[in-house]
Amino acid sequence: MKHRWAFRLLGLFIAALWVSGVPAEEKVLNLYSARHYQTDEALYSEFTQRTGITIRRIEGKEDELLERIRNEGANSPADVLLTVDAARLSAAHEMGLFAPVKSAVLERRIPAHLRTGDWFSFSMRARVIIYAKGAVRPEELRTYADLADPRLRGKVCSRSASHPYNLSLLASIIAHEGEARAEQWARGVVANLARSPRGGDTDQIRAVSAGECAVALANTYYLARMMRSEKAEDRKVIERIAVVWPDQQGNGAHVNVSGGGVLKTAPHREAAVKFLEYLASDEAQRYFADGNNEWPVVAGVKVANPALEALGKFKADSLPVGSLGTYRAKAQIIFDRVGYR
Numbered sequence: 001m002k003h004r005w006a007f008r009l010l011g012l013f014i015a016a017l018w019v020s021g022v023p024a025e026e027k028v029l030n031l032y033s034a035r036h037y038q039t040d041e042a043l044y045s046e047f048t049q050r051t052g053i054t055i056r057r058i059e060g061k062e063d064e065l066l067e068r069i070r071n072e073g074a075n076s077p078a079d080v081l082l083t084v085d086a087a088r089l090s091a092a093h094e095m096g097l098f099a100p101v102k103s104a105v106l107e108r109r110i111p112a113h114l115r116t117g118d119w120f121s122f123s124m125r126a127r128v129i130i131y132a133k134g135a136v137r138p139e140e141l142r143t144y145a146d147l148a149d150p151r152l153r154g155k156v157c158s159r160s161a162s163h164p165y166n167l168s169l170l171a172s173i174i175a176h177e178g179e180a181r182a183e184q185w186a187r188g189v190v191a192n193l194a195r196s197p198r199g200g201d202t203d204q205i206r207a208v209s210a211g212e213c214a215v216a217l218a219n220t221y222y223l224a225r226m227m228r229s230e231k232a233e234d235r236k237v238i239e240r241i242a243v244v245w246p247d248q249q250g251n252g253a254h255v256n257v258s259g260g261g262v263l264k265t266a267p268h269r270e271a272a273v274k275f276l277e278y279l280a281s282d283e284a285q286r287y288f289a290d291g292n293n294e295w296p297v298v299a300g301v302k303v304a305n306p307a308l309e310a311l312g313k314f315k316a317d318s319l320p321v322g323s324l325g326t327y328r329a330k331a332q333i334i335f336d337r338v339g340y341r
């Protein structure tokens with residue numbers, strides 16, 4: 001008698017294992033991410049709560065992740081690649097890493113110019129001009145073209161021209177105005193440099209504030225981060241600078257994106273598409289905005305970020321994101337040719 005009960009229990013136990021074991025195997029998503037923002041934790045755990053899908057995350061530097069996925073080849077466990085910069089996403093596309101995704105949700109939520117057939121933008125950051133208050137007359141600084149004006153000789157600080165943020169900006173100038181004008185612009189900016197390019201965007205903001213130069217470019221999320229900082233020194237830095245939304249009468253401010261796609265070799269394709277769709281949800285869009293100071297790509301999402309609010313409304317360039325990749329190589333050649341390192 002005792003044995004029979006034991007067998008029954010064992011049977012139930014095995015059945016339970018089998019039932020929980022099968023879906024458990026599918027409820028995983030391998031995410032390769034070059035986003036390195038602490039606030040993204042909440043973004044991922046919300047997805048797991050909603051779907052029961054556990055995210056196994058591998059973080060790495062942008063270009064290293066691309067290489068890694070390529071080297072892993074058909075055996076890559078990667079389902080989704082998330083990274084920053086449109087030109088880099090285009091590079092992943094050109095390397096043949098992404099699989100096409102057809103999703104009514106993504107098509108409905110993400111504006112057409114912010115997606116391609118296989119990768120999608122989920123947040124935006126604008127490249128704005130900052131200047132030291134009092135050092136430049138605001139009416140002299142309305143466009144990216146003004147950065148190349150001889151008026152600013154010796155007054156411009158810059159991060160390396162090879163950085164994707166600058167390459168994508170020049171790519172947008174090539175797309176709008178052609179190579180010759182783009183080269184002229186790059187030449188003008190080099191001539192205006194106050195020092196050889198170094199540091200990141202935050203360093204340029206600090207340098208402008210400290211009076212080492214009068215003008216620089218920076219992505220808005222670095223600015224917003226400092227505006228919201230608890231550190232008194234950061235707020236002092238911000239007090240001394242002003243922000244210009246470039247090209248508001250023309251093409252609009254250059255925007256870059258963070259985005260991602262499903263990998264061709266994804267072992268969990270269904271979960272991967274679900275994850276991309278989740279990133280376009282109102283909640284996820286709010287995480288990008290409130291957590292990392294980026295603008296949502298989905299229209300009408302209500303955000304509660306005092307820094308984004310303070311930066312105000314602006315006209316964004318509506319160039320298709322894919323075209324930034326198209327001109328990235330040309331942008332690098334032009335920067336090299338004019339000696340913008």
Ligand code: FE
Pocket residue numbers: 084
């Ligand atoms: Fe960045």
